[in-house]
Amino acid sequence: MVPKTQEKPVPLFRFEEIEHTADVALRVHGRDLKELLQNAAMGMAHLICEETFLSDDYDLQPVEIRADDTEGLLVEWLSELVFMIEVKSFIFQRADIQAISETYFKAKVYGKIARELKVHIKAVTYHNLKIEKTENGLEATVVFDI
Amino acid sequence: MIDSSNLIRISKHVYEIPQTFRSDMRVPARFFSEPELIKNIMGDRSLEQLVNTATLPGILKYALAMPDIHQGYGFPIGGVVATELPDGVISPGGVGYDINCGVRLLATKIDREELTPHIELLTASLYNNCPSGVGKGGHVKLKKGELERLAEMGSRWALKNGYATEEDLEKTEESGCLDGADAGVISQRALDRGQGQVGTLGAGNHFIEVDVVQSVFDEHTAGRIGLFQGQIVVQIHCGSRGFGHQICTDYVKKFQKCIKKYDLKLPDRELVCAPLSSPEGKEYLAAMKAAANYAFANRQVLTYNIRQSFDQALAGKVKNRHVYQIYDIAHNMAKIEEHHIDGKQVKVCVHRKGATRAFGPGSPEIPDQYRDIGQPVLVPGSMGTSSWVLVGTRKSMDQTFGSCCHGAGRTLSRSQAKKNVRGTQLLEQLKAKGIHILAGSMAGLAEEAPIAYKDVDRVVEVVHGAGIATKVARLEPLAVIKG
Numbered sequence: 209m210v211p212k213t214q215e216k217p218v219p220l221f222r223f224e225e226i227e228h229t230a231d232v233a234l235r236v237h238g239r240d241l242k243e244l245l246q247n248a249a250m251g252m253a254h255l256i257c258e259e260t261f262l263s264d265d266y267d268l269q270p271v272e273i274r275a276d277d278t279e280g281l282l283v284e285w286l287s288e289l290v291f292m293i294e295v296k297s298f299i300f301q302r303a304d305i306q307a308i309s310e311t312y313f314k315a316k317v318y319g320k321i322a323r324e325l326k327v328h329i330k331a332v333t334y335h336n337l338k339i340e341k342t343e344n345g346l347e348a349t350v351v352f353d354i
Numbered sequence: 355m356i357d358s359s360n361l362i363r364i365s366k367h368v369y370e371i372p373q374t375f376r377s378d379m380r381v382p383a384r385f386f387s388e389p390e391l392i393k394n395i396m397g398d399r400s401l402e403q404l405v406n407t408a409t410l411p412g413i414l415k416y417a418l419a420m421p422d423i424h425q426g427y428g429f430p431i432g433g434v435v436a437t438e439l440p441d442g443v444i445s446p447g448g449v450g451y452d453i454n455c456g457v458r459l460l461a462t463k464i465d466r467e468e469l470t471p472h473i474e475l476l477t478a479s480l481y482n483n484c485p486s487g488v489g490k491g492g493h494v495k496l497k498k499g500e501l502e503r504l505a506e507m508g509s510r511w512a513l514k515n516g517y518a519t520e521e522d523l524e525k526t527e528e529s530g531c532l533d534g535a536d537a538g539v540i541s542q543r544a545l546d547r548g549q550g551q552v553g554t555l556g557a558g559n560h561f562i563e564v565d566v567v568q569s570v571f572d573e574h575t576a577g578r579i580g581l582f583q584g585q586i587v588v589q590i591h592c593g594s595r596g597f598g599h600q601i602c603t604d605y606v607k608k609f610q611k612c613i614k615k616y617d618l619k620l621p622d623r624e625l626v627c628a629p630l631s632s633p634e635g636k637e638y639l640a641a642m643k644a645a646a647n648y649a650f651a652n653r654q655v656l657t658y659n660i661r662q663s664f665d666q667a668l669a670g671k672v673k674n675r676h677v678y679q680i681y682d683i684a685h686n687m688a689k690i691e692e693h694h695i696d697g698k699q700v701k702v703c704v705h706r707k708g709a710t711r712a713f714g715p716g717s718p719e720i721p722d723q724y725r726d727i728g729q730p731v732l733v734p735g736s737m738g739t740s741s742w743v744l745v746g747t748r749k750s751m752d753q754t755f756g757s758c759c760h761g762a763g764r765t766l767s768r769s770q771a772k773k774n775v776r777g778t779q780l781l782e783q784l785k786a787k788g789i790h791i792l793a794g795s796m797a798g799l800a801e802e803a804p805i806a807y808k809d810v811d812r813v814v815e816v817v818h819g820a821g822i823a824t825k826v827a828r829l830e831p832l833a834v835i836k837g
Contacts, residue, residue: 228425230424230767231426231427232768276611291546294489325488328488331603333447334610335623351427353451353599354558
């Protein structure tokens with residue numbers, strides 16, 4: 209386990225929507241796994257909701273994820289958020305990460321409640337998913353079933 | 355990348371990618387198409403995904419795809435894979451997240467002229483009574499434990515609670531209930547997601563559409579099914595909502611461990627699978643059946659809401675407002691079936707992802723009323739275009755494990771569609787054609803613009819030409835309800 213470190217602000221524009229015939233795909237970048245997970249969550253939040261439809265106040269959800277590998281960790285993390293979107297309209301804003309490894313992730317997740325959603329994400333897929341090392345850190349392409 | 359030089363034309367409408375194309379293929383890949391439709395899929399990864407499914411352990415004969423094939427995740431949409439029991443595999447990704455997404459066709463004795471003055475009122479009534487759109491809950495409030503009963507009983511739950519008639523169930527695939535569904539294996543998350551969504555349409559490409567039977571191609575069969583020219587009918591397209599989405603999510607996760615456990619070599623992790631005889635395989639099948647039953651009950655409650663809408667909008671205006679069921683079919687499902695393969699009756703698990711059953715005359719799975727004519731096949735077009743009613747054939751039993759296409763199939767991504775057309779503009783264009791639309795989201799509407807889809811008429815010509823289903827009637831839209 210990596211000990212808790214001081215939070216840096218999550219950089220914007222660390223994700224981009226890429227073409228997919230039937231569904232939606234996001235290419236996500238991060239300097240490290242911590243940032244990759246947060247940028248992926250931020251990317252998904254941008255896909256599904258306009259900022260103007262968010263509550264002013266923050267809500268807090270504790271999250272703990274275990275997976276067999278890093279790709280699994282990314283899918284399970286986003287699937288957790290899909291669940292919170294569907295049952296609570298909870299939209300990710302930022303995470304205070306308490307512990308992280310390649311197969312474990314524990315965080316306090318701050319989100320806002322959406323009054324209206326623009327896209328319904330059914331699920332996060334493993335389709336061709338691979339977290340790859342790049343010059344600047346890590347990169348992954350996630351396909352969502354919508 | 356697969357190009358046309360890799361394809362062998364087996365017959366006018368059948369193309370093959372031979373097993374020699376890739377060393378991990380266990381069988382050849384075959385798809386039904388024609389030159390114009392093939393152009394649409396050469397630009398994406400549809401055929402590569404089809405080839406990937408040919409690697410699944412226990413696959414028999416061919417990895418198949420219907421003419422509406424398009425790129426998905428894991429399986430292509432339009433894919434059909436049959437695996438042999440007991441040790442062939444079952445793949446949650448081969449069914450998809452929207453388990454038992456399907457189409458129901460309802461009919462009336464109302465003709466177009468009779469409805470025309472009241473169409474806007476009916477459209478508004480349908481929109482009000484049938485919750486649609488992202489995050490919209492349903493009117494059905496379930497007590498504790500009731501969702502589990504619904505998941506095990508499917509449409510029978512709806513019958514018991516006053517949302518269905520016996521006739522509705524008789525004219526639903528599997529009578530609206532898959533035996534062997536086990537609510538005991540369903541996660542709390544799936545129950546939480548499904549709790550408030552019974553009787554809801556959802557968003558994306560799901561819809562309720564009021565159509566007119568524009569042309570009849572086979573008078574005898576149309577008459578037997580209960581269709582006639584000029585008649586008002588209604589289609590429902592939706593599935594198992596968050597309940598099914600979560601069940602698939604749960605099992606794609608659980609099955610990741612099966613890769614190592616069963617020494618699976620898979621080209622894509624979304625294809626994760628387990629032998630049908632394994633504890634994991636059996637558990638998924640029981641969970642999938644529960645989601646399938648939820649979807650049958652969901653479309654049944656929407657049917658009830660549609661009947662109420664007809665009564666509310668047309669009382670005192672139209673005499674016979676009776677809305678009766680033609681058929682309800684699944685197009686995302688895995689089914690244990692017996693097929694005649696190489697001279698033997700073989701028990702198989704047929705995965706149909708974006709493909710329907712199209713069983714030929716005489717099949718015991720077809721309702722009594724339709725058994726001698728073949729199973730009705732419902733093929734909705736894209737918004738604002740035709741839809742089709744076909745019937746399955748004996749040839750489909752030989753060629754496609756009794757399967758057929760499920761729709762038009764996308765050609766443009768959602769973002770490309772939005773670049774090409776604006777929702778409000780599309781609304782006006784369709785209105786000018788006499789089609790009334792009520793949609794929760796203009797952006798969502800643009801994503802479903804007809805230009806984003808293949809021409810459904812071409813798709814149907816292929817299945818008709820190949821003989822895996824034959825044309826009965828073509829429907830034209832008059833009103834569409836979307837999320």
